[in-house]
Amino acid sequence: MKRKNLALFAALAMGFLACQSGENVTEEKVFIDTLTIDRHLSILASDDFMGRKPFTEGEEKTINYLSSELKGMGLKPGNGDSYFQEVPLVEITGEQSASMEVRGQGKALSFKSSEDVVFYTERVEEHVSIKDSELVFAGFGVVAPEYGWNDYEGLDVKGKTVIVLVNDPGFGSGDSTFFKGDQMTYYGRWTYKYEEAARQGAAGVLIVHETIPAGYPWLVVQSSWTGAKLNLDDANPPYKSAIQGWITRNTAVELFKAAGIQNYSSLAKTKGFKPLAMGLTASMGVQNKIKRDMSHNVVAMVEGTKRPDEYVIYSAHWDHLGVGEPVDGDSIYNGAHDNASGTVGLLTIAETFAKMEKKPERSVVFLFVTAEEQGLLGSAYYAQNPLFPITQSVANINIDGLPAYGEMKDLTITGYGQSELDDYARTEAEKQGRYVIPDPEPSKGYFFRSDHFNFAKIGIPALFASGSYESKEKGIEFIQKKTQEYQEFRYHQQADNYLPEVWDLKGIAQDATLLFNLGNRLANETYFPKWNEGSEFKAKRDEDMSLKQK
Structure with a gap:
């Protein structure tokens, strides 16, 4: 009986869609x-x-x-008489400085590039660096008015480097109404975090990597965020932070310990979280080789x-x-x-x-x-x-x-x-x-x-x-x-x-x-x-x- 009802429901649903389309399609x-x-x-x-x-x-x-x-196959070109759509790109091949140097709180810390930290730049400049840039913990780096959430509230981060957590505050909460629970929103994407840090005027942004909330291991960060990187070659590019990158969880633990910040992950998930100055500064840089060229989308049509x-x-x-x-x-x-x-x-x-x-x-x-x-x-x-x-x-x-x-x-x-x-x-x-x-x-x-x-x-x-x-x-x-x-x-x-x-x-x-x-x-x-x-x-x-x- 249940199967018959399900079949009837499926048939009615398909009938509804058929009515929407206005016609039957010959398969x-x-x-x-x-x-x-x-x-x-x-x-x-x-x-x-x-x-x-x-x-x-x-x-x-x-x-x-x-x-x-x-x-x-006999398919028509999809771009007038051409099978190609030109896509202007700029390739930036960055060589990271050997380490990220951190000072403050009576400590001097050094973190090895690739092993502890990966950083690069999207600025089309031969040399980009930050020197003695103040570190600020900005939670998840999220500004989401619809959730009543602003990790940058009350803080001017211009010239500073923000450290933010991967994913969004809802991850691991067990509450599907808190952001979207374990379902990542766009606020959890690394692309959003870089974009928001740039909108706030930050000089640098570093995401704390963890395999489960990121969805991939550190090896992927090492392979995907080093070497030559491509960007759209925009004549009027929006502001980009000078340095963008990732740090390992172990690096983050050492930094937060030096800053005297405990339970940083729990703090960031707390409603009303306020960004925290860490009392530390960071220095790092990238030497770039720049190449402009044209890549191509391929397009055909019936x-x-x-x-x-x-x-x-x-x-x-x-x-x-x-x-x-x-x-x-x-x-x-x-x-x-x-x-x-x-x-x-x-x-x-x-x-x-x-x-x-x-x-x-x-x-x-x-x-x-x-x-x-x-x-x-x-x-x-x-x-x-x-x-x-x-x-x-x-x-x-x-x-x-x-x-x-x-x-x-x-x-x-x-x-x-x-x-x-x-x-x-x-x-x-x-x-x-x-x-x-x-x-x-x-x-x-x-x-x-x-x-x-x-x-x-x-x-x-x-x-x-x-x-x-x-x-x-x-x-x-x-x-x-x-x-x-x-x-x-x-x-x-x-x-x-x-x-x-x-x-x-x-x-x-x-x-x-x-x-x-x-x-x-x-x-x-x-x-x-x-x-x-x-x-x-x-x-x-x-x-x-x-x-x-x-």
Whole structure:
């Protein structure tokens, strides 16, 4: 009886959505084969592509391969007569001073670069430093009026260096109404903390790293925040703190002990927390090599037959970290999972659309963005310089890291509850005999860590979903073990390689098929999916759409 009721409810829900769309979509028979996936992966994740880093020979090989494949499929260029959107970037290769020197409270402390502290600058200057900059503990570095929270209240931090904690005050509180509990808000992201410190006029900002609330180990900080860093080459850049960086937990403990501050984490989570002067000063600097160049997003499209001026936009980032210091004789960050797998998934989706006899009624865009690993820069540039009108963009479907462990029982939606796209995803998952779950690790803030976030920020409903929780054949514990191994030993490491003898590509094919079906449905409807009530992105979309209708 319960099953019948559930089935009836599902049918009614689908009927409701069908009424919203105003039409029934004829489902396309889809076959995405693993041989094609293997062919693309073997090329894009090979040493020959040198880790696919922007501004390198690896970029040239990658974008030329993608554009050649898309052209060979018969897809139209997505930027006029070009398959490329130029993205102006500036590369800053910073050499940190050997240490961060701290003085005060009758003590002289020295913390080794890379081992204890990692710091860099986004200022386009040959030498950037802070000297004897006063240290201030600014809690989580959050100014959130809607939560009645201001970690900078009553303090002028101009010229000073703030130390802030990773994540946001709600993490570990056990209270889902305190910020969002263990679900990270944007206030918990390192990007926000740097932005807010700059708005406050701080000369420096250092985030205390802890693996669980950060979502990644110190090794990732060492690999991702050292060496050459890319930024958008803005003619009128906003103010940036001179020094941005991270310190280990052990470094933080030593600093707070020297400052006489106890239980710093508990203090920061207390309502009404006030920033604390630490009675210490810090000095450090970075010597930079600066290079300006042009990177590229790759874009192709299928033009809609009835509503060509409405667009469903797929995205995946093609880049990774390039070449670094050798580890066990391997210096190339091949980025097989992150994100050759997603790039290949999008290529197979594009090919499936290209082969359709009956083309979709709306236009479908395939956008391969650059410099995601450097801070979502390619998608940020697209968001600032969209090739297709924002109010005519129906949705974004982003692909970043597809499962290499065979078919999955789940479809995990990162940012579950944000928009009506969840309903579309659930419908397609059920057709494959799968269930939908929210991200089981919401504290890691994955919704803010891939390119869909830049589409969300400009109001376009965005979906980020893949199988990642339960293997169809081997269960939950198998995936948990594989995920842990990847996070500890492969994520942003040279060990993220394509292993044909180990990888089971049926999971990539399964997800690509689902996401094709979802996009095809959107591309044959008249309905524009909406953000749900309570989403922080709803107001922007509502405002844009209301202006469009005037």
